[in-house]
Amino acid sequence: AEPVGRCGASLASNYTQTSEIVDLDWENLGFGLVQTDYMYIAKCGPDGNFSAGEMVPFGPIALNPSSGVLNYGQGLFEGLKAYRKTDGSILLFRPEENALRMRTGAERMCMPAPSVEQFVDAVKQTVLANKRWVPPTGKGSLYIRPLLMGSGAVLGLAPAPEYTFIIFVSPVGNYFKEGLAPINLIVEDKFHRATPGGTGCVKTIGNYASVLMAQKIAKEKGYSDVLYLDAVHKKYLEEVSSCNIFVVKGNVISTPAIKGTILPGITRKSIIDVALSKGFQVEERLVSVDELLDADEVFCTGTAVVVSPVGSITYQGKSVQYGHQGVGVVSQQLYTALTSLQMGQTEDWMGWTMQL
Ligand code: COI
Numbered sequence: 001a002e003p004v005g006r007c008g009a010s011l012a013s014n015y016t017q018t019s020e021i022v023d024l025d026w027e028n029l030g031f032g033l034v035q036t037d038y039m040y041i042a043k044c045g046p047d048g049n050f051s052a053g054e055m056v057p058f059g060p061i062a063l064n065p066s067s068g069v070l071n072y073g074q075g076l077f078e079g080l081k082a083y084r085k086t087d088g089s090i091l092l093f094r095p096e097e098n099a100l101r102m103r104t105g106a107e108r109m110c111m112p113a114p115s116v117e118q119f120v121d122a123v124k125q126t127v128l129a130n131k132r133w134v135p136p137t138g139k140g141s142l143y144i145r146p147l148l149m150g151s152g153a154v155l156g157l158a159p160a161p162e163y164t165f166i167i168f169v170s171p172v173g174n175y176f177k178e179g180l181a182p183i184n185l186i187v188e189d190k191f192h193r194a195t196p197g198g199t200g201c202v203k204t205i206g207n208y209a210s211v212l213m214a215q216k217i218a219k220e221k222g223y224s225d226v227l228y229l230d231a232v233h234k235k236y237l238e239e240v241s242s243c244n245i246f247v248v249k250g251n252v253i254s255t256p257a258i259k260g261t262i263l264p265g266i267t268r269k270s271i272i273d274v275a276l277s278k279g280f281q282v283e284e285r286l287v288s289v290d291e292l293l294d295a296d297e298v299f300c301t302g303t304a305v306v307v308s309p310v311g312s313i314t315y316q317g318k319s320v321q322y323g324h325q326g327v328g329v330v331s332q333q334l335y336t337a338l339t340s341l342q343m344g345q346t347e348d349w350m351g352w353t354m355q356l
Contacts, residue, residue: 022132026139029173031304038129040122040167043151048112050165053122055129058168068150068160075149075205076105079303080266081141082127082169082356084134085344090127090142090356093342095120097266102148105202110159111148119146124356126167133171137343140173143304175242175304176224182311182323183224183300185240187289188214189316192231193238193261200238200261207263211241227313229289230261237287243302244268245310247287247295248330254291257284267301267338273350274337280330292320297328307335 024034035058042053068074078098083091099119106113114122123144127134134142146167150160176183191214194200199207214226227245230236237245237256244265246255253275258264272282292298298310309331312321322328327335340346344353 020132021134021136024133024135024171026135029135029140029171030177031143031172031175032170034133034170034172036130036133036169036171038126039169040126040129040165042114042118042122042165044112044114044163044165046161050112050114050118050163053118053125053165055125061164061166063151064153066153066155068152068154068158069205071154072150072157073204073206073209074109074111074160075147076102076109076111076203077148077205078102078144078146078203080123080144080146081172081303081342082134082144083141083343084137086137089344090131090134091342091344092123092127092144092354092356094266094270094352095123095354097269098123098146101203101264101266102146105204106148108199108202109204111150111163113148114165120354122146122165122167124354126169128356130169133169135171135173140171141342142169143172144169172304175302175306176308178224180309180327182309182325182327184222184312185225185227185310185314186218186221186223187292187313187315188218188226188228189234190214191226191228193228193241195231196260198261201258201263203263208241215241223314235288237289237292238262240300243300243305243308245287246271246299246301247291248297248299248328249291249295251279252281252283253330254283254285254287256287265302267303267306270338270350270352271301271307271334274334274341277349278333278337289315295320295322297322297330299328299331299334307331307338309335 038055039058040053042050044050080098099116103113151164152160152162218226228238300308309327
């Protein structure tokens with residue numbers, strides 16, 4: 001693909017004229033990178049202001065070996081999705097929420113962040129530039145990955161003098177290889193994801209590197225992923241490597257409260273509102289690992305995983321099963337309510353979608 005130069009409204013509207021969809025095996029999309037045409041890139045120097053972004057061909061970037069992100073992990077990422085409606089238009093889901101979360105995370109990581117307006121505009125431009133990669137309705141979504149990193153050179157430990165904001169995209173299907181079938185989790189009591197006072201509540205890149213070991217061991221044992229406990233009492237549920245967790249008992253849906261070690265998921269927050277609107281009682285509080293024993297259903301939420309039902313959880317050698325190996329009624333109800341809203345199949349009574 002040829003570079004298309006600086007982005008402006010006129011270029012963005014050119015992209016909208018690309019109506020064809022790429023020829024991909026849409027039936028078998030997983031959650032792996034499919035490289036698309038363009039990515040967005042903007043830089044911020046010591047003055048703290050981001051440049052107007054550019055849309056450039058997707059590909060490798062040059063980074064100083066001494067950059068803050070490579071040496072000291074000064075980086076954040078976001079994740080959101082775009083869906084294609086049957087009329088061909090594209091819907092984004094709550095992009096301002098990602099912009100705000102990136103700003104909160106950037107503050108914690110001593111980084112400047114793009115404004116909400118620049119972030120949302122950059123997301124729109126990147127999606128429109130790669131419109132032909134948005135899967136046909138019902139075949140998946142376009143996963144949007146904004147990155148913010150300390151790209152300037154440092155040697156002593158300090159915030160980097162320059163930052164790079166990038167957005168790339170990839171068409172995706174289901175996150176877990178199980179597809180929509182329930183996943184099997186193991187509760188981890190040796191490794192922890194986050195500690196009080198740490199960075200568990202922001203989407204910094206290091207949070208994800210630090211769970212790879214526990215995840216690898218769990219996968220080798222045949223589990224889909226790991227459910228972490230709090231590092232202090234080793235008793236309260238925190239989250240899964242890449243998503244938040246909910247426990248259903250009767251009409252009450254409980255999820256760990258956001259208290260510094262848990263990522264404030266946008267899907268988590270949306271599911272809480274959807275559940276309340278359906279008449280469930282939702283409790284954000286400390287959820288003890290013992291509550292897994294008599295729960296009716298357990299499910300995970302996240303941008304990548306959407307709403308993933310949990311079929312079993314193993315803790316200290318004992319397993320509890322949920323949903324008779326099928327999708328629980330509540331998980332199914334909430335999944336359907338959320339995804340039909342995201343895909344524009346029901347009226348957006350929450351005002352969460354943004355049409356491109
Ligand atoms: C997302 O759900 O967007 C995430 O950030 C999780 C990631 C590990 C795929």
